[in-house]
Amino acid sequence: MKHKAASLYLIFVFVVMYLPIFYLIFYSFNAGDYMNNFSGFSLEHYRTLFSDYRLMRILANTFIIALLSALFATLIGTFGALGIYHTRRRGTRNTLLSLNNILIVSPDVIIGASFLILFTLIGMKLGFLSVLLAHIAFSIPIVVLMVLPRLNEMNPALIDAAHDLGANDYQVLSQIVLPYAWPGILSGFFMAITYSLDDFAVTFFVTGNGFSTLSIEIYSRARQGIDLSINALSTLMFLVSLVLIVIYYFLSTYQQRGSKKKRTLGTAVR
Amino acid sequence: MHQTKAFNYSVPYYAWLLLFVIAPVILLLFESFMDVHGNFTLNNYQTYFSSGTYIRMTFNSVFFAFMVTVITLAISYPMALIMSRLKHAQFWLMLVILPTWVNLLLKAYAFIGLFAKQGTLNEFLTFVGIGPQQIMFTDGAFMAVAAYVQIPFMIMPIFNSLVEIDQSLVNAARDLGASSAQTLRKVIIPLSMNGVRTGVQAVFIPTLSLFMITRLIGGNRVITLGTAIEEHFLVTQNWGMGSTIGIILIIAMAITMYLTRDRKQGGK
Amino acid sequence: MKKLINLTLGISLAVALLLGFSWGMNRLENHQVKSDNAPNQKETLTIYNWGDYIDPAILKSFQKETGYRVNYETFDSNEAMYTKIKQGGTHYDVAIPSEYMVEKMRQDNLLMPLDHDKLSGLQHYNPAFLNEPFDPNNKYSVPYFWGTLGIVYNDKYVKPGSITSWNDLWQAQYRKQIMLIDSARDIMGMTLASSGQSVNTKNEAELAAAQGKLSSLMPNVKAIVADEIKTYMAQDEAALAVDYSGDAAEMMQQNKHLHYVVPEDGGNLWFDNMVIPKTVQNKKAAYAFINYMSRPEVAAQNAEYVGYATPNQDAMKLLPKSITQDKAWYPDQAVLDRLETYQNLGPDWTQRYNDYFLEFKMTNQ
Numbered sequence: 001m002k003h004k005a006a007s008l009y010l011i012f013v014f015v016v017m018y019l020p021i022f023y024l025i026f027y028s029f030n031a032g033d034y035m036n037n038f039s040g041f042s043l044e045h046y047r048t049l050f051s052d053y054r055l056m057r058i059l060a061n062t063f064i065i066a067l068l069s070a071l072f073a074t075l076i077g078t079f080g081a082l083g084i085y086h087t088r089r090r091g092t093r094n095t096l097l098s099l100n101n102i103l104i105v106s107p108d109v110i111i112g113a114s115f116l117i118l119f120t121l122i123g124m125k126l127g128f129l130s131v132l133l134a135h136i137a138f139s140i141p142i143v144v145l146m147v148l149p150r151l152n153e154m155n156p157a158l159i160d161a162a163h164d165l166g167a168n169d170y171q172v173l174s175q176i177v178l179p180y181a182w183p184g185i186l187s188g189f190f191m192a193i194t195y196s197l198d199d200f201a202v203t204f205f206v207t208g209n210g211f212s213t214l215s216i217e218i219y220s221r222a223r224q225g226i227d228l229s230i231n232a233l234s235t236l237m238f239l240v241s242l243v244l245i246v247i248y249y250f251l252s253t254y255q256q257r258g259s260k261k262k263r264t265l266g267t268a269v270r
Numbered sequence: 271m272h273q274t275k276a277f278n279y280s281v282p283y284y285a286w287l288l289l290f291v292i293a294p295v296i297l298l299l300f301e302s303f304m305d306v307h308g309n310f311t312l313n314n315y316q317t318y319f320s321s322g323t324y325i326r327m328t329f330n331s332v333f334f335a336f337m338v339t340v341i342t343l344a345i346s347y348p349m350a351l352i353m354s355r356l357k358h359a360q361f362w363l364m365l366v367i368l369p370t371w372v373n374l375l376l377k378a379y380a381f382i383g384l385f386a387k388q389g390t391l392n393e394f395l396t397f398v399g400i401g402p403q404q405i406m407f408t409d410g411a412f413m414a415v416a417a418y419v420q421i422p423f424m425i426m427p428i429f430n431s432l433v434e435i436d437q438s439l440v441n442a443a444r445d446l447g448a449s450s451a452q453t454l455r456k457v458i459i460p461l462s463m464n465g466v467r468t469g470v471q472a473v474f475i476p477t478l479s480l481f482m483i484t485r486l487i488g489g490n491r492v493i494t495l496g497t498a499i500e501e502h503f504l505v506t507q508n509w510g511m512g513s514t515i516g517i518i519l520i521i522a523m524a525i526t527m528y529l530t531r532d533r534k535q536g537g538k
Numbered sequence: 539m540k541k542l543i544n545l546t547l548g549i550s551l552a553v554a555l556l557l558g559f560s561w562g563m564n565r566l567e568n569h570q571v572k573s574d575n576a577p578n579q580k581e582t583l584t585i586y587n588w589g590d591y592i593d594p595a596i597l598k599s600f601q602k603e604t605g606y607r608v609n610y611e612t613f614d615s616n617e618a619m620y621t622k623i624k625q626g627g628t629h630y631d632v633a634i635p636s637e638y639m640v641e642k643m644r645q646d647n648l649l650m651p652l653d654h655d656k657l658s659g660l661q662h663y664n665p666a667f668l669n670e671p672f673d674p675n676n677k678y679s680v681p682y683f684w685g686t687l688g689i690v691y692n693d694k695y696v697k698p699g700s701i702t703s704w705n706d707l708w709q710a711q712y713r714k715q716i717m718l719i720d721s722a723r724d725i726m727g728m729t730l731a732s733s734g735q736s737v738n739t740k741n742e743a744e745l746a747a748a749q750g751k752l753s754s755l756m757p758n759v760k761a762i763v764a765d766e767i768k769t770y771m772a773q774d775e776a777a778l779a780v781d782y783s784g785d786a787a788e789m790m791q792q793n794k795h796l797h798y799v800v801p802e803d804g805g806n807l808w809f810d811n812m813v814i815p816k817t818v819q820n821k822k823a824a825y826a827f828i829n830y831m832s833r834p835e836v837a838a839q840n841a842e843y844v845g846y847a848t849p850n851q852d853a854m855k856l857l858p859k860s861i862t863q864d865k866a867w868y869p870d871q872a873v874l875d876r877l878e879t880y881q882n883l884g885p886d887w888t889q890r891y892n893d894y895f896l897e898f899k900m901t902n903q
Contacts, residue, residue: 006352013349017369017421020380023390024372027383034792035383036773052594053567054610060560064553071549075542080283094531098524101471102291105523107479107496109503110516114294116625126627137290140283145472149427149464153434174539182541183433187363187426189545194370194422204618208628210584210609218373220589220612222765224844225788226379227590234372241371245364252360306885323900379769386773406775407761489761490720490899498896504617505722506892507885 021238028231035228045228049236052229055217059233061128062197062214069135070192076136077143077192078185082177084144085151097148100141108201111138116205126208134206135196142195143188150184151177295520302513306506314514324498328518331494334413335477341417342473343466346424350465351458353425354432363429366422374419378486381415382406385487407489415487416480423476424469431465432458467530475523495519571601571608583823584609586619586633586815593843600830606823623648623815630817631824637809638723640679641672641882649678650814656825659832666871667849670809670879679811680828683846685783686869686877687724687806689799690790695777704732704801707778712758715777719785720764722895723880723888724806725752728780731804738881742890749894756901771796782808783867787845798866800873807877809849 027035031042049055084100087093103111115134116126124130154177162172178185200215207216218230305311318324353362369377384390385405392402405411435458443453481496490497495515502512585592589612597608611630613619616639623630624646635643643649654660654676660668663681673679689701695715700706707716718725727737729748739745760776771779772792786798812831814824830836837853847867848854854862862868883891 006348009348010352013345013421014365017366017418020377020384020418021369021372023380023383024376034772035379035769036386036792053563053570057560057563057567060556060563064556064560067549067553067556071546074545076282076286078542079279080286083280083283094527096287098527099287099291101475101523101527102295102520104472105475105479105519106516107481107499107519109500110298110512111294113503113509113621114297115290116621116627117297118289118293120625120627124627130627137286140286140290142472144283145468146427146430149468150430150434153431153464178539178542183430185542187430190364190367191423191426194367197371198374200375204613205622208611208622210582210611212611215373215375216612217589218375220614222375222614223588223784224590225765225768226376230376234376238368238372241368245361245368249358249361249364253358306889323897326900379766382766382769382773386770387775388773406770485720485763486766489717489763491761493896493899501892501896504615506889507617507620508889 024231025235028228028235030228033228045232049229049232058212058214058217065131065135065213066193066196069132069139069196070189072136073139073143073192074185074189077140077188078147081144081147081151084148100144103138103141112202112205115202119206126206127211130206131203131211134202138202139192139195142191146188146191147181147184150181154180298513298516301509302517304510306508314511318514327493327495327498330492331478334492335474338413338416338420338477339470339474341413342420342424346421347428350425350428350432354429359433366425370422381487385411407491412483412488412492415483416477420473423472427468428462428465431462435461470530474526478522479519571598579605581820581823582607582609583820583827584611584629584631586611586613586630588612591844593840596836596840604826623817626817629819630815631820632827633813633815634682634810635813637672638880638882640811640813644678648816650816650818651677658829662832662834662850662852664849664851672879679813681849682810682812684809684849685847686800687728687782689801690771690779690781690786690796692774692777692795693797694795698797701799703803704728708755712778714760716758717760717767717770717776717779718762719767719781720762722892726891726895727806737806737878740887745890745894749898752898753901762899784846800869804876807879
């Protein structure tokens with residue numbers, strides 16, 4: 001009975017979360033040109049999309065930026081979180097955390113404008129690299145925010161024990177600390193991708209020389225009305241992401257089955 | 271010994287702090303003492319604190335950010351709890367993140383289609399006999415969409431702290447005769463507080479400066495600090511005033527951090 | 539650590555694939571517009587324009603004819619574009635700002651003066667749209683599209699013909715029925731025009747009075763929104779809207795119950811214009827583009843794609859009569875005479891307009 005209520009709740013929340021997405025996908029098949037008044041099924045917008053090589057190139061750019069920036073932000077942020085974790089003095093620690101969160105609280109226009117000033121000040125040419133740097137920069141704090149609580153939950157005795165058993169720093173880091181923090185690291189990585197894919201204002205300010213991302217294209221089309229080929233594009237993006245996630249899932253369960261022994265051992269130690 | 275090592279790994283992070291956080295903040299602080307002609311002035315701060323408009327805006331921002339955080343937490347905690355007990359938990363978590371990869375503006379337009387006077391939701395309400403309602407431009411619609419945007423950011427950290435709770439602790443509580451409600455209150459919730467704290471920070475702080483949804487879904491019935499900053503930076507190009515509000519947001523963030531800090535800290 | 543390395547490797551692989559894909563798309567794109575006998579191969583032209591504000595077919599034919607490779611970059615507001623051009627760090631050869639922004643950029647020395655000897659198409663333009671106060675003698679700009687600010691109404695809720703003046707919006711029967719465009723200049727401007735004052739006034743008393751009058755409109759206001767106003771009106775969300783003619787055209791395509799009126803008590807006449815910013819790198823290409831866009835057949839094709847009114851009178855002759863004789867899009871000269879273009883008010887007055895508008899938005903309803 002209770003189990004049933006839980007499942008119902010789960011299903012309900014998922015339905016709500018995917019409702020707008022399904023709405024978008026539904027209208028990508030509209031024979032009409034707008035996101036209302038469905039007038040019949042058509043693949044016309046997909047045809048438009050596939051003949052728009054510029055949009056396809058922008059799509060590739062968007063993913064390159066998202067993946068690379070999320071990766072770098074995850075690496076830098078994870079080790080940053082370790083640094084904060086090892087800071088013993090509480091005052092310093094809180095200051096570091098507050099500094100860390102400044103980019104989360106600052107509205108995008110402020111971040112964008114100040115990064116633009118920063119980049120032009122050091123004479124950097126705007127384009128792929130400046131966008132990548134900016135995306136890494138605003139994704140780092142969310143990674144730290146996701147990783148740090150995991151580190152705080154870690155039992156320090158574990159590390160001490162490992163040291164006592166003769167493990168060196170690298171071994172402690174790679175065998176104990178990082179595996180323990182992994183769920184947080186992974187969350188940080190995915191959140192970084194979210195930040196990157198969603199950002200308009202910062203990218204707008206720091207881009208140039210012909211480099212563009214999907215968000216810029218979508219936002220600047222709003223004045224003319226966003227056409228349904230953008231819906232078609234989002235549908236494809238969504239489906240590809242879904243397939244990737246399913247693949248990842250199978251890969252990781254496959255891997256897990258292989259290393260199950262080790263895992264049970266790890267739990268025993270804890 | 272390992273302390274120094276970790277510090278070395280963290281060098282890029284501190285470089286980032288210096289270059290992309292501290293430098294811009296100094297710039298921002300500097301700018302907040304400038305008027306539109308580039309002269310030094312304290313007027314921006316004076317305007318902020320003496321005009322009822324900005325104080326009201328600040329109150330609005332804090333109030334709505336608070337409400338959105340509460341709603342998000344109320345929806346997310348049970349969700350994370352249920353998900354953490356599922357067999358393929360990580361897979362479900364991915365499904366929570368996936369919707370955030372679709373562009374926000376597009377999703378907002380989809381919400382217009384769903385909530386509009388002749389939208390899908392109203393068709394449904396008519397169908398079940400309640401009749402069409404004005405949904406758009408209400409505080410409810412605005413908070414619902416804002417919460418929608420933030421839910422994944424809340425579920426994730428809570429979920430991560432829940433999956434790591436040692437099942438033996440829960441079992442022990444049960445063995446000692448605790449009801450499931452008691453176990454939840456005395457064991458599970460306290461142990462997941464770290465995740466809740468992170469979630470609250472990850473939701474409340476950005477919501478303070480929310481602006482797009484206030485216009486698209488809220489029809490500018492609610493004006494927040496985010497809206498004002500947007501306007502000062504982009505429309506009037508009064509970067510001084512915009513920066514002043516930015517600085518105030520940063521201070522508000524620091525206060526939030528202080529209030530939600532982990533009180534029993536210190537390495538355990 | 540192993541997982542972290544796996545993640546890094548996986549991403550490297552994905553990025554490599556995406557780079558290949560991007561390169562392929564670039565090849566295809568180039569291939570599409572390639573023509574071996576065109577001059578200027580390998581030179582690029584960077585255009586900075588609003589998103590989807592040009593017929594892509596025109597860009598293709600321009601590249602085919604001239605051989606220039608076009609970079610099309612987009613912005614979503616005049617002010618954002620201004621910041622980018624002012625700050626530098628990137629090159630734009632042609633940009634399309636609105637009229638008040640042309641004036642501001644001109645005053646801030648961000649524009650190159652146009653050499654009229656190199657312009658070949660100015661004679662096609664309607665003289666009524668040249669030599670406007672924001673740019674005397676078109677020293678810096680060539681008009682691209684123009685339009686008006688007016689009222690959109692839905693004939694399901696509003697009797698056709700009953701809206702003729704801005705003051706009609708204040709009628710008690712339209713309670714919670716009006717949508718306004720989120721722009722201080724336009725909404726303050728229409729209020730000023732409704733009282734017979736200039737939309738460029740720098741008279742504090744007039745402005746304060748306008749703010750008072752505007753506040754009394756609040757009970758009728760349903761929402762204050764931006765581009766999404768089109769979607770709302772198309773879905774019958776409100777009976778009336780104060781909006782630009784361009785937006786109106788867009789929404790009327792979606793909903794045949796909508797109509798557009800230019801109130802007879804005046805208001806705003808707006809222009810989007812082609813300019814050559816100081817960041818120009820390829821001047822020759824910039825002139826080639828402006829001249830290409832001035833050709834009547836190209837301007838007509840573009841007007842049909844975008845749906846805005848063209849200032850090119852020779853192009854108008856090529857457009858269907860149903861469009862060019864529609865008073866909503868191409869109003870009579872008598873109406874045009876009552877309209878004003880916006881002047882750049884300078885930072886202090888811009889701020890004043892915005893403060894009043896902000897106060898209006900914060901009015902308790």
